[in-house]
Amino acid sequence: MSIALSEKEIAPLNYFLHSYGPASMPTLHLGWIFASIVVVVFLIVAGLLAGALLHKRPQNSGKIDDADKGLRWVYIGTSISTCLLLAMAVYALITLNTVARPPQAPALTLTVTGYDWWWKVEYEYDDPRLNFVTANEIHIPVGVPVLVKLKSADVIHAFWVPVLAGKTQMIPGLINRQWLQADASGVYRGECTQYCGLQHAHMALEVVAQNPAEFQRWQTAQHRRVALSPASDAGWKVFMEHCSGCHSIRGTEAIGAHAPDLTHLKSRSLIAAGTLTNTPEHRERWITHAQEIKPGARMPSMVLPPAELTALSAFLSTLD
Ligand code: HEC
Ligand SMILES: [Cu+2]
Numbered sequence: 001m002s003i004a005l006s007e008k009e010i011a012p013l014n015y016f017l018h019s020y021g022p023a024s025m026p027t028l029h030l031g032w033i034f035a036s037i038v039v040v041v042f043l044i045v046a047g048l049l050a051g052a053l054l055h056k057r058p059q060n061s062g063k064i065d066d067a068d069k070g071l072r073w074v075y076i077g078t079s080i081s082t083c084l085l086l087a088m089a090v091y092a093l094i095t096l097n098t099v100a101r102p103p104q105a106p107a108l109t110l111t112v113t114g115y116d117w118w119w120k121v122e123y124e125y126d127d128p129r130l131n132f133v134t135a136n137e138i139h140i141p142v143g144v145p146v147l148v149k150l151k152s153a154d155v156i157h158a159f160w161v162p163v164l165a166g167k168t169q170m171i172p173g174l175i176n177r178q179w180l181q182a183d184a185s186g187v188y189r190g191e192c193t194q195y196c197g198l199q200h201a202h203m204a205l206e207v208v209a210q211n212p213a214e215f216q217r218w219q220t221a222q223h224r225r226v227a228l229s230p231a232s233d234a235g236w237k238v239f240m241e242h243c244s245g246c247h248s249i250r251g252t253e254a255i256g257a258h259a260p261d262l263t264h265l266k267s268r269s270l271i272a273a274g275t276l277t278n279t280p281e282h283r284e285r286w287i288t289h290a291q292e293i294k295p296g297a298r299m300p301s302m303v304l305p306p307a308e309l310t311a312l313s314a315f316l317s318t319l320d
Helices: 025-054 064-100 212-223 234-242 280-293 306-316
Strands: 108-115 118-123 132-135 137-141 146-152 157-160 168-170 176-180 186-192 204-210
Touching: 025 064, 108 137, 108 157, 108 168, 132 212, 137 146, 137 212, 146 157, 146 168, 168 176, 204 212, 234 306, 280 306
Parallel strands: 108 146, 137 204
Antiparallel strands: 108 118, 118 132, 146 176, 157 168, 157 186, 186 204
């Protein structure tokens, strides 16, 4: 039920056929066992019904014994289905308990906050100087549990990476918890699964599970601060003027807090929560046509003179 993936391969989404970790495997089994029981029960009931319809009822002898015989089957049938339902309830509760907590202490804790319509991802460390923020793309080391604290900045969202774990709501004012673990490296797609407004369908995320060395390399790159030459950089000036009110770049004066952090924008493979691949052309199109690409998104389409757009685009390409 889990096929080996290469580092960059995207895992199949079908969570009824695939599971890539211990937070989702027990529910996959539960789903199949329940589905099988339901089918068997249906076949038995349908068979009995067909039998009753086709069977010619014998002349009623009027004997009290015959009625008793019929009642006996009612008792037997009721007892069997009651026991079966109880067993299913116990199995469901055991499964819930199994997936509620990770089998070992989480190797990493991160906070994911849902916004209309993107995800903020915060990595926190004992030394707060190492903390960093990214968006829409979560990197985790393979084979270890990761605890995800879930928050919302506006309405109710829900965090779901189907082949890694069940879904959990993100409720304003509450911090919910969810753990996930990927047992194969690769890319796992997630979606918001609580209707949250116009662009709910364009609120995807990617979980990138990497072997420890790869993950370490990514983490070190995220810790790095951006080296800027602000005075001379025309693109940086455009950014400060038009973008820094919403977007931040760590270690600079751009500290806008209600839009994706762009410190290492180029390290992400998609932009606008899975809407476009992260190429220079798409970044430019997004800046000038955000409202056509994702109508209602909390970023306006920006009208910039061509020279400014070129400078800005060159500047964004340095954010790796
Ligand atoms: C009014 C606030 C606001 C302004 C001003 C703004 N943005 Fe945005 N930007 C956002 C929001 C909100 C998103 C997330 C949209 C979404 O995915 O739904 C976003 C997304 C982006 C993304 C995609 C990031 C990712 O990882 O998905 C890029 C790149 C970007 N903006 C660049 C810019 C640039 C460059 C400017 C200035 C020319 C700018 N933005 C101005 C609010 C803003
Ligand atoms: Cu949603």
